C-alpha cells in the first residue's frame with residue numbers, strides 16, 4: 001500500500017462485497033436493499049432507503065452470497081425461496097448490470 005493508493009481510495013467510497021469480502025469502489029458494486037416487507041431487491045439507483053449491502057457484479061458472488069446465508073446475514077432478513085431464486089437469476093446476467101449511469 002503506497003501513500004498514493006491511500007489518498008485515491010479516500011476520494012472514492014469503498015464498499016465490501018457481502019460474498020467475497022473484497023473491497024471495491026462503491027460504483028463498481030451492485031447494491032442490494034431490504035424492503036419494508038423484508039424482501040431483498042436490487043437497488044439500481046443505489047439510493048433506495050432501507051438496509052443495504054453491496055455485491056460484485058460477478059455471478060460467483062451472487063451464488064456465494066445468495067446460496068449461503070451471507071446476504072441474509074448482512075441484511076438481517078430471511079430470503080424466501082422465490083426471492084432468492086429471483087436474485088440469483090439477476091446475478092446470472094451480472095456483467096451487464098454494471099453500466100449504469102449516475
Ligand SMILES: [Zn+2]
Pocket residue numbers: 017018019020021022055056058061
Ligand atoms: Zn464479490
